[in-house]
Amino acid sequence: xxxxxxxxxxxxxxxxxxxxxxxxxxxxxxxxxxxxxxxxxxxxxxxxxxxxxxxxxxxxxxxxxxxxxxxxxxxxxxxxxxxxxxxxxxxxxxxxxxxxxxxxxxxxxxxxxxxxxxxxxxxxxxxxxxxxxxxxxxxxxxxxxxxxxxxxxxxxxxxxxxxxxxxxxxxxxxxxxxxxxxxxxxxxxxxxxxxxxxxxxxxxxxxxxxxxxxxxxxxxxxxxxxxxxxxxxxxxxxxxxxxxxxxxxxxxxxxxxxxxxxxxxxxxxxxxxxxxxxxxxxxxxxxxxxxxxxxxxxxxxxxxxxxxxxxxxxxxxxxxxxxxxxxxxxxxxxxxxxxxxxxxxxxxxxxxxxxxxxxxxxxxxxxxxxxxxxxxxxxxxxxxxxxxxxxxxxxxxxxxxxxxxxxxxxxxxxxxxxxxxxxxxxxxxxxxxxxxxxxxxxxxxxxxxxxxxxxxxxxxxxxxxxxxxxxxxxxxxxxxxxxxxxxxxxxxxxxxxxxxxxxxxxxxxxxxxxxxxxxxxxxxxxxxxxxxxxxxxxxxxxxxxxxxxxxxxxxxxxxxxxxxxxxxxxxxxxx
Amino acid sequence: xxxxxxxxxxxxxxxxxxxxxxxxxxxxxxxxxxxxxxxxxxxxxxxxxxxxxxxxxxxxxxxxxxxxxxxxxxxxxxxxxxxxxxxxxxxxxxxxxxxxxxxxxxxxxxxxxxxxxxxxxxxxxxxxxxxxxxxxxxxxxxxxxxxxxxxxxxxxxxxxxxxxxxxxxxxxxxxxxxxxxxxxxxxxxxxxxxxxxxxxxxxxxxxxxxxxxxxxxxxxxxxxxxxxxxxxxxxxxxxxxxxxxxxxxxxxxxxxxxxxxxxxxxxxxxxxxxxxxxxxxxxxxxxxxxxxxxxxxxxxxxxxxxxxxxxxxxxxxxxxxxxxxxxxxxxxxxxxxxxxxxxxxxxxxxxxxxxxxxxxxxxxxxxxxxxxxxxxxxxxxxxxxxxxxxxxxxxxxxxxxxxxxxxxxxxxxxxxxxxxxxx
Numbered sequence: 001x002x003x004x005x006x007x008x009x010x011x012x013x014x015x016x017x018x019x020x021x022x023x024x025x026x027x028x029x030x031x032x033x034x035x036x037x038x039x040x041x042x043x044x045x046x047x048x049x050x051x052x053x054x055x056x057x058x059x060x061x062x063x064x065x066x067x068x069x070x071x072x073x074x075x076x077x078x079x080x081x082x083x084x085x086x087x088x089x090x091x092x093x094x095x096x097x098x099x100x101x102x103x104x105x106x107x108x109x110x111x112x113x114x115x116x117x118x119x120x121x122x123x124x125x126x127x128x129x130x131x132x133x134x135x136x137x138x139x140x141x142x143x144x145x146x147x148x149x150x151x152x153x154x155x156x157x158x159x160x161x162x163x164x165x166x167x168x169x170x171x172x173x174x175x176x177x178x179x180x181x182x183x184x185x186x187x188x189x190x191x192x193x194x195x196x197x198x199x200x201x202x203x204x205x206x207x208x209x210x211x212x213x214x215x216x217x218x219x220x221x222x223x224x225x226x227x228x229x230x231x232x233x234x235x236x237x238x239x240x241x242x243x244x245x246x247x248x249x250x251x252x253x254x255x256x257x258x259x260x261x262x263x264x265x266x267x268x269x270x271x272x273x274x275x276x277x278x279x280x281x282x283x284x285x286x287x288x289x290x291x292x293x294x295x296x297x298x299x300x301x302x303x304x305x306x307x308x309x310x311x312x313x314x315x316x317x318x319x320x321x322x323x324x325x326x327x328x329x330x331x332x333x334x335x336x337x338x339x340x341x342x343x344x345x346x347x348x349x350x351x352x353x354x355x356x357x358x359x360x361x362x363x364x365x366x367x368x369x370x371x372x373x374x375x376x377x378x379x380x381x382x383x384x385x386x387x388x389x390x391x392x393x394x395x396x397x398x399x400x401x402x403x404x405x406x407x408x409x410x411x412x413x414x415x416x417x418x419x420x421x422x423x424x425x426x427x428x429x430x431x432x433x434x435x436x437x438x439x440x441x442x443x444x445x446x447x448x449x450x451x452x453x454x455x456x457x458x459x460x461x462x463x464x465x466x467x468x469x470x471x472x473x474x475x476x477x478x479x480x481x482x483x484x485x486x487x488x489x490x491x492x493x494x495x496x497x498x499x500x501x502x503x504x505x506x507x508x509x510x511x512x513x514x515x516x517x518x519x520x521x522x523x524x525x526x527x528x529x530x531x532x533x534x535x536x537x538x539x540x541x542x543x544x545x546x547x548x549x550x551x552x553x554x555x556x557x558x559x560x561x562x563x564x565x566x567x568x569x570x571x572x573x574x575x
Numbered sequence: 576x577x578x579x580x581x582x583x584x585x586x587x588x589x590x591x592x593x594x595x596x597x598x599x600x601x602x603x604x605x606x607x608x609x610x611x612x613x614x615x616x617x618x619x620x621x622x623x624x625x626x627x628x629x630x631x632x633x634x635x636x637x638x639x640x641x642x643x644x645x646x647x648x649x650x651x652x653x654x655x656x657x658x659x660x661x662x663x664x665x666x667x668x669x670x671x672x673x674x675x676x677x678x679x680x681x682x683x684x685x686x687x688x689x690x691x692x693x694x695x696x697x698x699x700x701x702x703x704x705x706x707x708x709x710x711x712x713x714x715x716x717x718x719x720x721x722x723x724x725x726x727x728x729x730x731x732x733x734x735x736x737x738x739x740x741x742x743x744x745x746x747x748x749x750x751x752x753x754x755x756x757x758x759x760x761x762x763x764x765x766x767x768x769x770x771x772x773x774x775x776x777x778x779x780x781x782x783x784x785x786x787x788x789x790x791x792x793x794x795x796x797x798x799x800x801x802x803x804x805x806x807x808x809x810x811x812x813x814x815x816x817x818x819x820x821x822x823x824x825x826x827x828x829x830x831x832x833x834x835x836x837x838x839x840x841x842x843x844x845x846x847x848x849x850x851x852x853x854x855x856x857x858x859x860x861x862x863x864x865x866x867x868x869x870x871x872x873x874x875x876x877x878x879x880x881x882x883x884x885x886x887x888x889x890x891x892x893x894x895x896x897x898x899x900x901x902x903x904x905x906x907x908x909x910x911x912x913x914x915x916x917x918x919x920x921x922x923x924x925x926x927x928x929x930x931x932x933x934x935x936x937x938x939x940x941x942x943x944x945x946x947x948x949x950x951x952x953x954x955x956x957x958x959x960x961x962x963x964x965x966x967x968x969x970x971x972x973x974x975x976x977x978x979x980x981x982x983x984x985x986x987x988x989x990x991x992x993x994x995x996x997x998x
Contacts, residue, residue, distance in 0.1 A: 069798065313839065359798075363707045389702040391710070470662075470674065474681035484678030486660040489610060511712075524839075526700040528716045532727050546729055551712035555799035558712050559729040560826075563754050567728035 002050075003027065009045040018042055018058055024410060025052035026297035032059045040301055040354045047399035053298035054399040055287075066357050068285060071113055071250040071269055072554045078248060079271025083109040084447070085439055086266050086275040088253045088289055090117035092229060092425055093417050094281035095236035096432030097439075102243035104440055105452045109275075110237070110245060111268060113252035115553035116513045117506065118233035120283055122425070123516055124361065124393025126307055126339040126347045128321060129225035130423035131168065137190035140403045144427035144434075146192045149223055151429035159235035160461040161227060162342040168224035168321035169204060171215040171378065177325055178217055195222040210317045210381045224321055228342050229425050230516035234506055236432075239459040241505045243452065250553075253282075256293045262412050263293060276446065277413040277439050284358040284396045286404075286418035295408045298419060302358045303397045305336070305350025306367035308390040310382060311524050315344035317381040324378065336371070338378050343491075343519065346382065348375040350393070361392045388524050395421035405431050407438050413446075415439055462500040464518070466492050487537070488530040490523020498534065502541040509542060511535070512552040535559065578669040580606040580654070581899035582892065583687030585661060585673075585840070588616020589881050590872020591693030592644040593888030594895070598691070599651045601896030606685065607648065608656045608675060614648070615641030616695055617718065618881065620725045623746055625773070629882035640881060664690075664840055671844075671867065688899040689867045691891045692841055692855075696873040698743075699833040701795075708794035713801030717743035717831040721750070730754050732827025736804050737761040738792045740768040740775075742879060742968075744831020749778040751829075758784050759825055762806055764791040764813055767942060769968050771879055791815060792828065801826055834877045844868060851919035852876035858908040858926040859933040859977075860894035861887060866905055869895045876921050876936065879970055883936060886972075890934060904928050914990040916940045918967060925987050927977065935973050937991070939965045945994045950975050953985035961994065 006020040006027050015038060018031035027046045033039055043056040087098045090112030098110040114120075132146035156163035172178060181198045188196040197220040204211055204218045237247060248270070255267040256278070266273045282289040290296040323337035339347045349371045368390055376382050398404065398419035408414035415438045417431055424431075440449045465473050465483055476496075477484040483496035501508040501517040508517040511527070511534055520534055521527030527534075535558055539546040546567070550556040581603035584595045591607060592614060599605045613619060618626070621637025628634060631643065648655065659677040666672060670688040698716035713732055715723075721743060723729050733756050737744050740763040748758045761779060766789045768775055779786055787806070793815050794805040803824040807815035836853040838846065846863045847856045854875040855863040862869050871891035872884045897903045906928030913920055918938040925933065939946070943965040950958040950973070958975040965971065 313842070362709045365705065365707055368705065368707075387703070389700070470682045473676070474683075477676070477678060477681040481678035484676055484681060485658060486610060486676070489660070492660070492662065525697045526702065528698050528700065528719050531715075531719055532722050535729075536727065546727070550799075552799065556712040557800065559723065559731055560733055561730045563724055563728045563730055565728060 005049045006046045006051075009049060010042060013041045013045050015042050015045065020046065022051070023055065024295070024297050026055050027051040027053075028055040028057060030057045032061060034061055036060055036063065036354065036356050043299060043301055043399040053404075055296055056299040056301070056399070060356070063356055068113075068252075068288070069359055071115075071252055073250045074269045076271040078251065078268060078273055080274075081109070081271070082274040083107045083246070083276070084443060085109070085277045085279065086111060086273060087279040087281055088266070089281035089283055089286075090114070090233075090237065090247065090249070091120060091122040091281065091283050092118065092233040092236065092428045093283075093420050093431060094279070095233050095240060096428045097279055097281055097417060097435045098245050098247070099236045099240040099243070100432040100436035101439060102240055102245050103436065103452055103455050105450045106443065108240065108245040109273065110240065110247045111251045111253055111266070112247065112249050115249050115510060116508065116516070117237045117247070118230040118516055120359070121393050121396060121421070122233045123230040124391060125229055125422065125425060126350065127226050127229045127341055127425070128339050128423075129163070129227055129426040131221040131223040132191050132193045132423070132426070133170075133184070133188055133196065133219075133221055135191065135423070137187055140405060141423065141427070142191045144403060144405065144430045145423045147430035148427040149225065151433075152225055152227070152426075155429045156227070158457045159232075159239055159459045161231045161235045162467070163225055163227050164342055165223060165225040166320050166340060167220065167222045168323065169199070169208065169211070169218040169220055170323050170325050171204070171212060172217045172219070172325050173214060175216045181219070184219055193221065193223060196220070197222070208318060208320060208322070210379050211322065212378045213380065219325065226321070226340055226342055227425070232425070232428070234517060235459055238504070238506050239457075242460060243455050247506065253289060253292065258294060258411065261410060263414055277415070277443050279415050279417060279435060279439060281417045283420070284394055286396060286416065290416060290418065293408070293411050293414055295410050295414060298398045298400070298404060300358070300396045300398060300419065302355050302360070303395040303421070304353045304355045304360065304392050305395060306363050306371065306390055306392045307347050307349035308368060308371050308387045310346040310348065310386040311388050312344045314346045314382060314386050315340065318346060318379050322378045336375055338375055338382075343522070346379070348382075352395075355394070358394060360394065363390055363392050367392070389526055397421045403427065403431070405434055407442060413442050415442070462497065462504060465494055465497060487533045488520040488523065490525050490529075491519045493518050493520050495537065498537050499541055502538060509538060510550050510552050510556075511558065514538075531558070578686040578688050580604045580685070580687050582606070582689045582691060582895045583608065583671065583673060583685065584691045584693055584892065586616065586693035586695060586872075586874070587614035587655060588693060588695050588872060589618060589641065589644055589884045590695075590874070590888035590891075591616070591691065592641075592648050593885040594691040594693055594871055594892030595653050596644075596647045596651060597889040597892030598896040599653055601893055601900070603896040603899050606654045606656070606687065608659045608661060608673070610658065610660045612658045614645050614655065614657070620718075620721045622725050623750075626881050629880065630885055644885065661840055664843060666844070689869065689895040691869045691871060691888075691895045692838065692874055693872045693888060693891075694837045694840060694874040696834040696836045696877055698830070699835055701828070701830055704832050706792060706795060708805075709797055711795065711797040711799055711801045713797070713827045714795065715827065715829055717741070717747045717829050720747050720829050724750055724754060730756060732756060734759060734825045735827040735829055736792065736806070736823055736825045737829045737831060739763060739831035739833070740770050740786060741831035741833065742770040742774050744829060745770045745774040745778040747829055747831070748784050749782055752782050752784065756827075759823055760785040760787055762787045762790045762792060764789070764809055767966075771968060793820065795828065796822070801828060804828055834873065836874045836877060838870070838874055841868065841870075849919065849923055852921060854921070856923045857921065858924045858929065859922045859935070860903070860926065860929050861891040861922065862894060862898070867898055876919065878936070879968060883970060883972060886934065894929075909987060911987040911989055914988060915992040916943055916946070917989060917991045920989050925977065930977070932974050932976050935975070936970050937973070937989070938967050938970055939991060940967065942966045943991070943993045947992055947994050948973065949990045951988040951990070952977075965991070
């Protein structure tokens, strides 16, 4: 509990010349190291020594502060707006919080620096709704994971997103690992995980005939589930909008006006917004947002993970999630495995690598090789040639490896939802419920907070034809023939669905936005056939020239000019 | 109840159009479904010439060739369902059952006694050849670039790097230059180009575009729009040598790294595929292992000349009609053993009962000078041909005859070997 303990811990990992001080109950590290690995080791060494958190200000030689990608837009269009609550961050956590806040008669705004929600970790994970077995008993992670998992059936029903409780298998690589079952059972009981079972080798094979032949049984976790994480995020955001919340995209919090321990306003690139309460759900940037409010007590250190997506053809080879029991643990990750998606692809990964770049989504050959050697073999039917694409995401990890879900201790109207890495997606419904209560409690001290009589928990959903019975499809096509015209052939997405997404309450105006909303371009051709179609549909619906259409916001324009002959008015695919 | 038609052709590209005409000319009822608004398939965007040298003895543009084929379909009054998407394929009481969707009829079902799958191919993407780095705008497959420029009338970039020396990549290199874009170079991981010689001359040499062999792109750079690529020479095992890596600024990467036959729609029927071609395993009638299901064109194996595509369509269409009329006796087809330097041979099986000349197409594994091809049935040689040069990019076509012999039980072999000069 003393700084000397921290200093001793730093010395033990061979780090000298790092200063440790205390600030607001957190340990603050300063000094300089030669490598990012040393920066990370310093943070871990200081964690768990009884302080509230680690503020790692150690500099890494040759490495400046990692820049945040900022919106290009700068106008005063939001200047002077006033909200009861401003939520910073449009990931699954921020969007879920915004939606939960609309249960009260509060004016709610969500600020997202990107041109769409779910651009970072919330669209860059394997979509698993973890059962809650992995987190340490007694931790906030365990509490929110298990509670969030249980809430998913209801939330999925209300918001109309797909959720499957497919179950997961933690495969055992040695027969004696079965002896660990009582330990596992105790952990499951302490965390409140429902239905843990022990399956013998044959029982595993009878359920999953293509499983890795080296397995010697498995822990079976029936409550594990899967969702499309971007679909969940957009569903929360849309329901928040339908209940009166505002979502300001391309809007980044640049500072706070703090007076007498209260935030009075949020300064953004689009003007100053007055706020009675603020929620920090800024993902990998949550420590910076806390710092802007003068309330930093933790550090986000980015941990990258890569995931490979397999062709939908592979869906028949597996019905549950596969992982491997790793006694030693792989760093601070659950070790990855093979997950299914609600759309039918299999996913392999993720791995876990500490990186300095908080928005570094580049992939490397070594990541993919790791996935192929460690994960692909868990299912004997899978081949490297089944991989259609791969991507990386960055986890917003703290050195305590724990969620931060709490009201600020120094700012009276700020709540932090930070350090929400895996199993954050599973935990989101529960975190959102608690955070909205915390905000309501803070606001209740200055205003009357009543229930919103107009709150509608059910989201109005646009039809997704591929999920409907043929008779229902036929009826929709009669109503709107655009549902009859397929533009994304690999995923069978119609023009009508694309147009709905472009014109929805949460418009998808980019190629990537459409991909997250309706799945166009996610199939085996990876947009080869539908990209020109989608460009012309976005242009037509928004009244922009096709040269203004982007992949992922300004700067990512897809076309540079008309050809010498000139454009042919929308292309030959339809006339 | 009678099926809706005798032969249903899926896809109205060059293979499907030829199949429909050939089936119709056998006196059966033919239907053609096409997911795009206009027939012609990928030919619609191939505005360069060189199509039809074998079939029409002239150098047509892609749209002209497609028009010639389409007119024959129209003249015969063959029923076409345009902009109609095949949702699923199954078996019903009266034959194959196709569940289709379009904007006019909604969702509907058609039945057919025989099917011809002429579904074409798709392009391999960057991630499918394990490209790494960022995922910015400006990375396109060559066919997408071709569509954007030639159909939509938009230029996708100003400074382009082309990866892969496949024919579409070479053609798009020239097309981009004609549109005022700069083409930095064409990079090919192999030590020989994968496109046709005529395209290497007419698209690269004539425009001063450099071709870099044994070199590949290893990394993409740029967050929003592509800013550059790392190119890197490779060793004999295709391993990049990081010491010789070079950064090339560019805003567009055009990928011409292979075509993959599209047969996913056939999988529920249990159609077996050939790993070497990516297409169905067929006999000389181009029938798959599923009786009544035929395959042709680029869905069967990727051809470099449309003339071959049309020819395979004709064969599949004709035999599908024969099958629908139940005049063909299906014998037990036998596999053909490949020996020597053959990458693949289509057909992969022979049905000794199906009379008439056998058309076959093959590619070699590597470039061969003075090569000899032999076709054997048991101890009898059916065909022998020598070639001064055989290159993997240039598909070869052979014809041999099975007539008048009882071949059942005999072993079929096709051998391709390099002949030592003076040997």
